[in-house]
Amino acid sequence: MKKAKDASCDEHRDFLQKGSDVPAEFLSRAGQKKELKKMEVFIKYDNLREACVSAIKGLETYKNITADDMVSPRHLCVQGDMSCKGESGGSLFVNPNKRRFFQVGVLSFGTYNPCETPNRKTSFPNYARDFYVDLLQVLPWLHKHLKDDLTFQAGIRNYEEVGVPGLWKTTCQVPVPKTTVPTSLHDYRPVALTSPAMKSLERLILAYLCPRVRAYTDPLQLAYQ
Numbered sequence: 001m002k003k004a005k006d007a008s009c010d011e012h013r014d015f016l017q018k019g020s021d022v023p024a025e026f027l028s029r030a031g032q033k034k035e036l037k038k039m040e041v042f043i044k045y046d047n048l049r050e051a052c053v054s055a056i057k058g059l060e061t062y063k064n065i066t067a068d069d070m071v072s073p074r075h076l077c078v079q080g081d082m083s084c085k086g087e088s089g090g091s092l093f094v095n096p097n098k099r100r101f102f103q104v105g106v107l108s109f110g111t112y113n114p115c116e117t118p119n120r121k122t123s124f125p126n127y128a129r130d131f132y133v134d135l136l137q138v139l140p141w142l143h144k145h146l147k148d149d150l151t152f153q154a155g156i157r158n159y160e161e162v163g164v165p166g167l168w169k170t171t172c173q174v175p176v177p178k179t180t181v182p183t184s185l186h187d188y189r190p191v192a193l194t195s196p197a198m199k200s201l202e203r204l205i206l207a208y209l210c211p212r213v214r215a216y217t218d219p220l221q222l223a224y225q
Contacts, residue, residue, distance in 0.1 A: 008155030013136050016094055016102055020046040024094045024104070028084060041080030041092075041130065043104075052077035056111050058127035072197070074137040076105045078130045081122075083107055084115035092132045105132030168198040 092105035
């Protein structure tokens with residue numbers, strides 16, 4: 001890549017994500033011989049990303065949920081050749097200068113499996129998408145845990161400075177009836193449903209805090225134990 005050795009992480013990101021429709025590649029075992037084959041896709045950024053993500057609403061499985069329930073801001077949405085079931089964890093590469101490959105994603109999940117039959121399908125329905133974890137978005141976490149083993153570019157934010165995604169803090173208010181036959185608003189109890197990811201994070205924090213504050217908790221306090 002034609003960048004100075006002291007180029008920042010942001011400069012590399014701008015170079016690798018140049019444009020809204022970025023060509024990328026991944027490897028998949030295709031055909032009856034299961035030989036590795038290069039597959040081609042396009043990563044959708046900016047205004048194209050929203051349309052790419054919203055297409056999963058065409059799936060009957062996901063008709064009752066929003067796209068945000070499935071896809072986080074740290075996901076890359078791609079169109080083109082689809083991955084096969086069982087290939088999660090595979091790498092997504094970009095090759096901007098046609099000489100070096102740079103990994104930008106790790107396959108999370110897809111909405112269509114082209115390998116249900118012995119001959120891999122090459123035409124896909126409109127809702128077919130693959131979603132990859134954006135490695136450039138999780139660099140702070142990687143830097144925190146791998147900085148002693150790998151060399152990172154300058155300009156990566158400290159892991160402690162990375163905030164919780166807004167979607168994780170968004171709640172869905174659901175009115176739950178308090179009586180068998182509710183007749184007024186007073187007969188409903190509002191319940192706030194939070195993101196499953198946020199619930200998992202809360203449980204981890206709770207497991208960390210409880211042993212440390214139990215000695216200061218009133219034994220007669222029944223709520224919020």
